[in-house]
Each structure stands twice: as C-alpha cells, then as structure tokens.
Amino acid sequence: xxxxxxxxxxxxxxxxxxxxxxxxxxxxxxxxxxxxxxxxxxxxxxxxxxxxxxxxxxxxxxxxxxxxxxxxxxxxxxxxxxxxxxxxxxxxxxxxxxxxxxxxxxxxxxxxxxx
Amino acid sequence: xxxxxxxxxxxxxxxxxxxxxxxxxxxxxxxxxxxxxxxxxxxxxxxxxxxxxxxxxxxxxxxxxxxxxxxxxxxxxxxxxxxxxxxxxxxxxxxxxxxxxxxxxxxxxxxxxxxxx
Numbered sequence: 001x002x003x004x005x006x007x008x009x010x011x012x013x014x015x016x017x018x019x020x021x022x023x024x025x026x027x028x029x030x031x032x033x034x035x036x037x038x039x040x041x042x043x044x045x046x047x048x049x050x051x052x053x054x055x056x057x058x059x060x061x062x063x064x065x066x067x068x069x070x071x072x073x074x075x076x077x078x079x080x081x082x083x084x085x086x087x088x089x090x091x092x093x094x095x096x097x098x099x100x101x102x103x104x105x106x107x108x109x110x111x112x113x114x115x
Numbered sequence: 116x117x118x119x120x121x122x123x124x125x126x127x128x129x130x131x132x133x134x135x136x137x138x139x140x141x142x143x144x145x146x147x148x149x150x151x152x153x154x155x156x157x158x159x160x161x162x163x164x165x166x167x168x169x170x171x172x173x174x175x176x177x178x179x180x181x182x183x184x185x186x187x188x189x190x191x192x193x194x195x196x197x198x199x200x201x202x203x204x205x206x207x208x209x210x211x212x213x214x215x216x217x218x219x220x221x222x223x224x225x226x227x228x229x230x231x232x
Contacts, residue, residue, distance in 0.1 A: 004158070006158075040124075040224055040225075041224060042205065042222040042223055042224045042225055043159075043205070043220075043222040045212075045219055045220075048217065048219070050217065056215065056217065058212075058219070088156075090158055090159065092158075092159075101147045101164065101166045101209065103149060103161040103164055104161070104220060105161070106151075106158035106159040106160070107158050108157055108158045109156065109157065109158050111156070
C-alpha cells in the first residue's frame with residue numbers, strides 16, 4: 001500500500017450522519033483520487049484532484065464532498081445525501097494526472113457500513 | 116465508449132500450472148493499459164503496464180501480460196501459479212474523461228483467481 005494511509009479501516013454510520021474518511025500520502029504526488037468499490041462493479045471514480053486547492057467531480061460525485069488544502073491530504077466526506085453509502089472506499093495518488101502514464105498507488109481502503 | 120471487459124468472474128488453476136486472466140479493451144487512440152491485484156480487504160497493488168514498445172510486458176511477482184492490438188486484448192499471464200497468487204485482479208485503461216483533458220482509469224469488474232494446492 002506504499003506511502004498512502006487511510007483511516008479508519010472500518011467505519012459505521014447511522015442514517016442522516018455525515019462522515020469523513022481520511023487519506024494522507026507522503027509520496028509527494030500532485031494528483032489524488034477517491035474511488036468507490038462495490039462487489040462486481042469494479043472501481044468508480046468519485047472525485048479527483050490534480051493539484052492542491054483544486055478538485056473535480058468524477059463519475060459518481062453526488063452525495064460526496066472533498067477538500068485539498070494540503071498536498072498530502074485529500075479527505076472525503078460522505079454526506080447524508082448519499083443514499084447508498086455502504087461500500088469499500090479507496091484513495092489513490094499518482095505523480096501527476098496529465099498525459100503521462102504513471103500508475104496510481106492505492107491506500108488500504110476504508111469499509112463504510114450504514115447501520 | 117471507453118471500456119474494459121474481464122469476461123471471467125473467476126479463474127481456477129492448480130498450483131504449478133500456467134494461468135491466464137483475460138482482458139479486452141475499447142478506447143480511442145493508443146491504449147495505455149494496467150493490471151492491478153487486490154488481496155482481501157486491501158488496496159490495489161500495481162502489477163504492470165503497457166504504454167508502447169514490446170507487446171510482452173513483464174511485471175511484479177513473475178506476472179507478464181501480452182498486448183494484442185488486433186484483438187484489443189491485454190491478457191495477464193504467469194507460467195507457474197502459486198497458491199499465494201489467489202486474489203482479485205483488475206485490468207484498467209487510461210481514458211479521456213468527458214472533455215476535461217483529464218485522463219482517468221477505467222477499471223474492469225475484476226477476476227477472482229483461485230489457485231488450488
């Protein structure tokens with residue numbers, strides 16, 4: 001899992017609560033990403049950030065929010081507007097997200113369960 | 116549409132036998148292809164990538180992949196499987212995201228590899 005940490009490993013949320021998932025990297029990477037993984041569906045992009053203080057919506061951004069105030073940190077908030085938040089959440093980073101072809105490095109993931 | 120297909124949900128192989136995990140892609144322009152492995156409740160680990168050059172790409176843990184442009188395939192292979200290779204394998208391709216100029220990774224749905232002793 002390289003130099004990317006995610007916390008907590010397991011998270012339980014009650015209906016109507018917002019929760020924040022932490023992602024930190026010490027790889028000095030410019031680009032960071034959040035994915036959602038559901039069984040049989042592969043990974044889907046929630047948000048991405050190509051540089052500090054900038055972020056963009058991915059394919060399934062509704063009900064989620066992010067910030068990128070520091071290069072090494074990219075927290076994801078799952079809001080009460082996300083109707084089906086139970087999933088495995090993966091954070092990733094890469095040197096950059098331009099037309100270069102560097103691979104992404106992934107954190108260990110956070111499993112979120114709605115009670 | 117830009118996509119990746121992994122036609123097999125699961126591949127079973129005996130230890131010591133060769134293994135193949137299949138991947139086909141659909142993307143405009145030159146394809147940039149990746150293979151990742153995921154162990155239970157863990158993040159994805161990079162195995163190898165194809166950008167250009169030799170069609171046979173060698174990667175981590177003895178894995179290799181063969182790029183075939185005419186068949187739009189990028190199958191993952193290993194000459195001799197180990198029980199410890201049992202995991203979930205994802206194929207991915209770089210693809211343009213809308214008209215943003217950003218290139219995202221499009222992942223397949225994954226193939227579970229089960230290596231029996």
